[in-house]
Amino acid sequence: MREHDSEPVLGLPERLPEGETILWQGAPSWRPFALRAFHLRGLAAYFALLALWYVTDGWRANPQDALLGGLRLVALGAVPIVLLLGLGKLAARTTLYTITGRRIVMRVGVALPMTVNIPFAAIRSADLRQNRDGTGDIMLRLMSGHRASYFALWPHLRMLRVSNPEPVLRALPHTEVAARALAQALAASAAMPVRALHGAQTDEDHATRPEAAAAA
Known part of the structure; x- marks a missing residue:
């Protein structure tokens, strides 16, 4: 049985009542969904800064160990990022x-x-x-x-x-x-005049409050 074959109407748990269309x-779109929903850019930046701090802090004492430690931190950070990217892909597709x-x-x-x-x-x-x-x-x-x-x-x-x-x-x-x-x-x-939904271009999780379509 294919995924969601049990749905009487695609995306709906039951058939629509008469008069509802x-x-x-x-x-x-799965990639933007995963990046923003799981804040992957921020997570990547956190591990990158942590690795940079580790390398900078230990460079004078032992450059090789500092560099290896920084690479380990980058690899450690890549694990949750890859896992969350996969989860985001699955979530978007379902x-x-x-x-x-x-x-x-x-x-x-x-x-x-x-x-x-x-x-x-x-x-x-x-x-x-x-x-x-x-x-x-x-x-x-x-x-x-x-x-x-x-x-x-x-x-x-x-x-x-x-x-x-x-x-x-x-x-x-x-x-x-x-x-x-x-x-x-x-x-x-x-029963109101149509008002368009508008918004400014931003990736931040704060909406600019433009015209809003509201139901009483």
Whole structure:
């Protein structure tokens, strides 16, 4: 049996109710997903600086030992980076985001796949962030009284939002299409004029607060 053959509709745990249609579906681009979701650039920089400090500190006493020690630290740092890169690739390949006329559905999980439904009534705002690698993230803020499970959705969440998790449709290769579909669906759900999702180009985990599409 192929992966996800048991799904009645690709990316969904059950068939859509009558009148509900799929507006957009997409998956993360695995390399940007892994780099940002697991903060691999920061991890690599940490081990590189640690190795540089070790070499610099021991160079006068014994240059050969200092150099070998620095190389060992680099090799030690490469192990978790490679493992997390592989995990990120698996996570991206098993992820599928779906936008319907009524909700967002996130199929996530590697060992234990699950689907998380986020109805439009639970969404306070949605922000678009464009990244320098050409992908983008759509970040969701939920209404008071609605809370996403941090453990169920990680790493599809904004960093350091543990007390009030904010789901993220992360590393989308064609973000504008997804953002347009979501903005139109949120506006239709709230009976409001359509407002586009915009964002500044940044790889930081801080959204510039542009126009937000919100559902009441």
